[in-house]
């Protein structure tokens with residue numbers, strides 16, 4: 001098992017980072033009436049860990065007995081029937097899924113799942129009717145229609161089902177949903193907190209840590225706990241005993257994006273664009289999210305760019321990121337950004353050097 005899973009705190013009491021949130025969640029559960037919750041924060045900050053520990057606090061070890069299913073849905077949408085298949089992770093007390101996987105049909109799936117869940121209301125240990133929890137990931141990626149549909153359904157079935165929503169950016173979640181949930185901001189952990197987690201893992205694994213080693217990993221982690229723990233484990237595999245100046249290699253895909261940025265800077269032509277497209281496809285088929293590719297590509301290009309072009313390039317990156325969110329095929333928009341960049345950069349080179 002990877003360290004990120006092996007050392008994920010299982011209960012709210014064992015949470016190392018965000019202890020305050022963990023204590024608040026514990027109080028919420030003890031007061032019985034848990035509201036709908038919205039967890040938001042950057043990737044790798046610990047949202048999922050808090051949600052899993054919260055479910056365990058609510059329902060006991062039963063919440064950890066989960067099964068993974070590929071569930072088919074047949075939804076009656078007026079004049080037609082929509083058939084969809086979504087992956088769900090469920091226990092007897094909760095269901096977890098990623099409704100944005102349904103693409104533009106996300107609004108139908110939202111209604112259907114909540115209705116389906118509300119049909120079966122479990123009994124708690126004392127024989128009282130309790131509620132089921134629906135964990136929805138990446139709610140910020142849901143279309144506006146799906147978010148409206150979610151709002152309506154969450155009101156209708158609030159007696160039998162509680163929602164735990166999880167996302168990176170709460171600004172992409174409609175005000176109507178935000179105001180119906182208790183908002184939990186899970187901020188990116190500080191380097192000191194990351195060092196604390198790494199030292200905890202080091203102790204459990206009986207590792208000798210040279211001074212400043214974990215601090216270097218934390219500094220390169222972009223304040224993501226997941227990334228820091230993964231880098232730590234990679235270092236352990238590459239070389240042990242650790243040395244004070246041991247290199248901390250970037251993730252493979254990041255290195256690949258950096259290579260793409262170098263390709264773009266070296267030559268700006270349709271042929272090079274074609275080559276870059278192939279590499280972008282490679283990243284997408286390996287499940288690297290398109291927004292993250294675009295963001296990383298921009299930051300790599302900015303490192304190599306003249307300061308007078310930076311503003312314009314950032315503007316176009318934001319423009320194509322927005323377009324990408326509205327559209328379906330991410331590759332078109334990333335490629336369009338690369339083409340735009342090449343055109344801006346080539347014009348700049350011609351104007352400067354002739």
Ligand SMILES: Nc1ncnc2c1ncn2[C@@H]1O[C@H](COP(=O)(O)OP(=O)(O)OP(=O)(O)O)[C@@H](O)[C@H]1O
Nearest residue numbers: 004008015016017043044045046047048049225226
């Ligand atoms: N409070 C914590 N204490 C110790 N380790 C933690 C804590 N929270 C998270 N971790 C570690 O960090 C890893 C990543 O956390 P988690 O999956 O909860 O992040 P996330 O915010 O849900 O990320 P994403 O948005 O990318 O899904 C976990 O696998 C776990 O090992």
